[in-house]
Amino acid sequence: MMRTSSWAGVLGALWLSGSAFAHHGWSGYDSERPMTLTGVIRESGYDNPHGYIVLEGDARTWHVVLAPPARMQNRGLPREALAEGAEATVEGHPHRTTPDELRAERITVGGRTVELR
Amino acid sequence: MSAPRGPAWLVWLETTRLAEVMRREPLLFPLVEVVHILGFVLLVGAAVMFDLRLLGLSRRLPVVELARHLLPWARGGLAVVVPSGVLLFLPQALHLGTSPVFGLKLALIVLAGLNSLLFHRGVFRSVQTWNTETVAPPAARVAAGVSLVLWTGVITCGRMLAYL
Numbered sequence: 127m128m129r130t131s132s133w134a135g136v137l138g139a140l141w142l143s144g145s146a147f148a149h150h151g152w153s154g155y156d157s158e159r160p161m162t163l164t165g166v167i168r169e170s171g172y173d174n175p176h177g178y179i180v181l182e183g184d185a186r187t188w189h190v191v192l193a194p195p196a197r198m199q200n201r202g203l204p205r206e207a208l209a210e211g212a213e214a215t216v217e218g219h220p221h222r223t224t225p226d227e228l229r230a231e232r233i234t235v236g237g238r239t240v241e242l243r
Numbered sequence: 244m245s246a247p248r249g250p251a252w253l254v255w256l257e258t259t260r261l262a263e264v265m266r267r268e269p270l271l272f273p274l275v276e277v278v279h280i281l282g283f284v285l286l287v288g289a290a291v292m293f294d295l296r297l298l299g300l301s302r303r304l305p306v307v308e309l310a311r312h313l314l315p316w317a318r319g320g321l322a323v324v325v326p327s328g329v330l331l332f333l334p335q336a337l338h339l340g341t342s343p344v345f346g347l348k349l350a351l352i353v354l355a356g357l358n359s360l361l362f363h364r365g366v367f368r369s370v371q372t373w374n375t376e377t378v379a380p381p382a383a384r385v386a387a388g389v390s391l392v393l394w395t396g397v398i399t400c401g402r403m404l405a406y407l
Contacts, residue, residue, distance in 0.1 A: 153406070154406070154407070171266075172267070172269075173266040173267065173334070174265060174266050174267075174268075174269070174271075174272035174273075174334055175272060175334075175335065175405075194269070194272070194273070195267075195269040196269040196270050196272075196273060199269055
């Protein structure tokens with residue numbers, strides 16, 4: 127009985143530290159600063175380990191980090207959706223140290239919104 | 244990416260046909276990741292089990308027999324880890340090739356290899372005198388502790404690559 131509960135405790139602690147860790151995985155991006163960018167796709171990569179688009183907005187051009195291609199495929203965002211010249215809106219968080227880099231939580235392109243996380 | 248910039252050999256690696264395939268095939272990259280992890284499971288799993296024995300667990304098991312059983316698995320793991328690691332490296336050669344974390348990971352692997360070499364060339368030669376039911380000599384226990392720390396570091400670096 128004692129053993130079971132202590133194992134449960136260990137697993138619980140691991141789970142907690144795991145989710146804390148997962149959070150730290152995003153520490154490069156400033157979660158306190160949600161941003162929405164709209165612009166035209168100037169370049170895109172349906173690439174592993176992460177897809178990306180270069181999004182030309184009104185004032186600046188952003189390098190937007192997307193999800194792995196397999197996930198984008200599963201969520202209904204095929205390679206063609208990221209065509210050059212298409213208008214896209216992304217919501218995400220800017221990188222803390224790399225200027226003009228944003229990690230996208232979701233993308234709206236071709237009238238369709240896709241969750242990337 | 245538009246015209247990758249950086250050291251020429253990394254640019255070359257990142258623009259090879261194989262790198263392109265790894266980047267473009269949606270499921271290939273994660274599948275190679277699985278293979279890479281399986282390789283590490285074999286390699287580090289075998290190393291850790293042997294280290295724990297040296298540190299005094301399961302003293303009934305003869306060290307010689309355990310080494311005979313585990314070493315081929317560790318070698319097999321290494322043989323899986325290296326090529327799969329190269330495949331994962333290629334599409335992000337510029338990023339990884341200039342990453343201090345990746346450099347540290349490789350350095351720790353080399354140190355773990357040297358540690359193992361020193362162990363086998365050194366204290367392991369006298370293994371018949373501490374094969375079973377006795378405490379392994381300090382040099383063997385130090386090697387085991389160093390091995391545990393190094394492999395933990397390797398795995399930590401490997402995982403941190405995705406985040407730093």
